[in-house]
Amino acid sequence: MFIYINQTDPDGALTWLVNQLWNAEKSGKAVYILSHIPPGDEECLESWSRNYYRIVVRFEQTIKGQFFGHTHYDSFSLFFTDMNNRGTAPLSVLFTAPSVSTFEELNPAYRIYSVNPTDWEILDYETYFLNLSNTKTSKESPKWEFLYSAKDEYNLKDLSATEWNELIKRIERDPEITRKFNKNYVRRDDVFCGKKCLEKRICLIRASHHNQKELCKNENKNKRIKLKLKAILNFFDF
Template identity: 25%
Template sequence: MTLLVLLCVFSHVFYLQVSSAPVNNVFQHLQSASKFWHISDLHLDPTYHVTEDHTKVCFSSKGVPALDPGVFGDFLCDSPYQLILSAFSYMKQEDLQPEFIIWTGDSPPHVPKEELSTDVVINVIANMTHTIRQFFPQLPVYPALGNHDYWPQDQLPTSTNAIYDAVAKLWSPWLNPAAVATLQKGGFYSLVIKPGLRLVSLNTNLYYSPNEVTVNMSDPAGQFQWLQETLELSRQNMEKVYVIAHVPIGYLPYAINTTAIRESYNEQLVKIFRNYSDVVQGQFYGHTHRDSIMVLLDHQGKPVNSIFVTPAVTPIRSLLEPYSNNPGLRAYLYHPENYGLLDIWQFYLNLTEANLEKRSEWKLEYIMTEAFDIKDIQPHNLHELALRFEQPKSKAFEKYFNHFMVSYNLTITCDNVCKTLQVCAVHFLDRKTYLQCIASAGRQKD
């Protein structure tokens, strides 16, 4: 059975009974704050089904036997529809009275190229779009394209194409005509979402290292120029800006000297965000499937921007990885007047328990300010937290690394090399300062 045929099965949403750990009175001190949800990396695998032959549970395992498949998924497979429904059911049931949702891409599964096509990718994105809209018919949703939201994957182009056309139509109820026009043209857009608050959705897939379409381009789709002009206009209009995208800036916290996007493009984005740090209130990404933070420092070492990478809904991991992530989703709290970011409420599903009990019980994993004893998630507080991570045997870092995996396995520890990569990635987003951090850590070990 093909992916396209299987998608037809999922044309209607079936609501689930979802258990939840109560959030109620724990958050009374922040009840006046505004909130929004962040979801990312849904990676629906319509082929997922529990069967005795574990090599045939899902196409996304690519023939590798699933580990312990259950109704809500497996750590070697992408998301079954039941997992995605349980996530949205929990969000709806919890009713945090959010102002909007940001959705940072990647709906299709990790399957061989021949299992997908342009039509299948469009159908998967349409399925997820309609599912979200059925759960939250009145709530604005602001999406960003992911590297899997195209066929062939990663090869997002610099001009109009069938997929940009399709998502522009699918997402038009959430956007304005100007945003739809730039989305259709280059896969990016901006719009004012509240008085004095602009959202910028970047297509960072244009800068992604495996994207062969944009090799040697100085400004793919003119997005750098567009971004600078947009931020300059926001500065003149005294707007604050939230930036969303799929592939993050900075260095990967699990690979030495490796940026998620091409290094030259990363340098350009870091420069732009430093120049407009008075305008940008926060940056929100997905892609890595893990939970991490970054703090952008200016040339004097002053913290000027808070950056967040949200964990995935899909639990899939590569065979080469020692760990995965439990499915996660989160809410951000922000000041309703100046749009400053106040806190993160991170929720997760213990996949092993959910499969054993055959019911999903999403829980609060942590509240950022309480977990790390910080006032809010503004840059200076995240900077001070990151300095605590650097300390030997830092309990704060141990907690952070457990959150990085979304409480996947408490017995997994982060050795000295692992910690160096994590800590340097939090604080140093450009090549010069990152390499200095790595070198300094090496000297301390000698």
């Protein structure tokens, strides 16, 4: 509860992070950030998440990877030049790894990253999962199966923020890519995700900071207005 006294920078953690990134930048070193709760998650403090976002934008050349968990889902999220405008240039990607835990309605999974040893860029990742439906008895040894490679599954040229941003657009318009993303999100578990569910997932991917509820509301509202306008224009022969 004490973190609520100072939501901007509890215990000076962000100040420490800035100092580490500043020293790394001066030394020409690369940095990976490993943490737990993603800044866009509703359980993350809003002020903290927005300040963290600003830090990532400032040091995007130094930060070579962001690795988070907590949600238990297989996903990612993006950071843009302007945190309140997803039309600006994508700068950094945050990887949210799946959980070994089954909570809630999920198959256990883990992920292995491939890294370029020269510049420390993330080259690809592979996810493996345990299909609980195929586990007959508790006496059987777990049989981990290959789930997917990010580059192969989504036809990515690389794992840059630009490529992930293009993937989001394909998830929105390509039913096959949508199906793959939703299946990987829960590791082939039988969890239905309809239109509103997908809209929420996509908005969370694009937000990466805690006031995403307002951003999602405005984004979905504008999308519906555009669709209605398009339907009206298609009705008339101009």
